[in-house]
Amino acid sequence: MNTRPKTLDCIRDGESAKVLALGTNSALRERLLALGLTAGTMVECVRAGNGIAAYRIRGAVIALRDVDARSIEIIPETAAALL
Numbered sequence: 001m002n003t004r005p006k007t008l009d010c011i012r013d014g015e016s017a018k019v020l021a022l023g024t025n026s027a028l029r030e031r032l033l034a035l036g037l038t039a040g041t042m043v044e045c046v047r048a049g050n051g052i053a054a055y056r057i058r059g060a061v062i063a064l065r066d067v068d069a070r071s072i073e074i075i076p077e078t079a080a081a082l083l
Helices: 027-034
Strands: 016-022 042-049 052-057 060-065 072-076
Touching: 016 027
Parallel strands: none
Antiparallel strands: 016 042, 016 072, 042 052, 052 060
């Protein structure tokens, strides 16, 4: 089984994942932390497509560009349940 970290842009509509780390050191990181996107947080993809996706994070729905989602390391829900 491959539990190597993936990035948030890999999950699709209806899929969930556990956040491992934020790989950005920019103002985006500060905004994501303020929204509650920290290590261990479960995230669900609500809608993905055309370079942008909406994610449910702690009850709020947040839109992120794929380029930004690629900086967030995750473990898909099925793999996260095994940890």
